[in-house]
Amino acid sequence: MKINTAEFIISNSIVSKCPTDRIPEYAFIGRSNVGKSSLINMLTNHKNLAKTSGKPGKTQLINHFKINNNWFLVDLPGYGYARVSKKTKETFQKFITDYFEKREQLVCAFVLIDIRHEAQKIDLEFITYLGETDVPFCLIFTKADKISKGKAEQHVAAYRKALLANNWEEMPQYFITSSLDSTGRDAVLEYIDSVNQE
Numbered sequence: 082m083k084i085n086t087a088e089f090i091i092s093n094s095i096v097s098k099c100p101t102d103r104i105p106e107y108a109f110i111g112r113s114n115v116g117k118s119s120l121i122n123m124l125t126n127h128k129n130l131a132k133t134s135g136k137p138g139k140t141q142l143i144n145h146f147k148i149n150n151n152w153f154l155v156d157l158p159g160y161g162y163a164r165v166s167k168k169t170k171e172t173f174q175k176f177i178t179d180y181f182e183k184r185e186q187l188v189c190a191f192v193l194i195d196i197r198h199e200a201q202k203i204d205l206e207f208i209t210y211l212g213e214t215d216v217p218f219c220l221i222f223t224k225a226d227k228i229s230k231g232k233a234e235q236h237v238a239a240y241r242k243a244l245l246a247n248n249w250e251e252m253p254q255y256f257i258t259s260s261l262d263s264t265g266r267d268a269v270l271e272y273i274d275s276v277n278q279e
């Protein structure tokens with residue numbers, strides 16, 4: 082799919098104030114610093130559409146970007162940084178869970194996982210939460226430029242095992258990406274295109 086236009090629309094922390102357009106939207110979620118904002122820039126071919134930083138905690142709000150005038154990409158704040166809590170419910174900011182529970186336009190969440198690390202409890206908890214909330218999701222393994230292809234495959238296989246051990250019956254649809262060299266760009270955009278056609 083060709084990206085012709087990508088424009089920032091609005092940032093906020095109140096789901097009812099998100100754009101009212103009845104068009105499909107895709108949200109990027111995952112630990113702080115995993116590369117959500119960078120991935121949005123990579124997919125749209127815009128260097129600074131979404132704000133990125135080497136320091137975790139850069140994105141603080143729900144950010145809507147309108148693509149080709151007929152669907153949204155949504156950049157969200159990360160979890161797992163400066164919000165350590167024993168209770169899962171409190172681990173994820175209320176407006177983020179509100180977003181996933183109330184946003185009817187959301188057709189798919191992309192859960193980003195740093196491909197270098199083994200499965201983290203907080204990500205598995207978030208994936209379980211999405212499952213319980215009936216939110217369709219895919220996994221995106223990020224920063225693939227940092228390890229070899231062979232290692233990447235090993236890490237994905239290990240992730241599959243971790244999910245199965247967490248009561249998932251199968252590995253969800255997944256993508257391996259790098260925002261540095263655009264690995265996975267076509268695959269993710271083709272997937273979005275196919276969902277948009279449904």
Ligand code: GTP
Binds near residue numbers: 133136225227
């Ligand atoms: P928060 O908004 O804080 O939750 O972070 P984020 O998930 O949006 O991460 P962001 O896109 O800001 O990137 C965090 C850091 O990782 C930045 O220094 C990026 O340059 C770097 N980074 C992101 N994606 C990649 C990638 O694919 N490869 C490499 N090598 N670095 C990446």
Ligand code: MG
Binds near residue numbers: 132140158
């Ligand atoms: Mg960000």
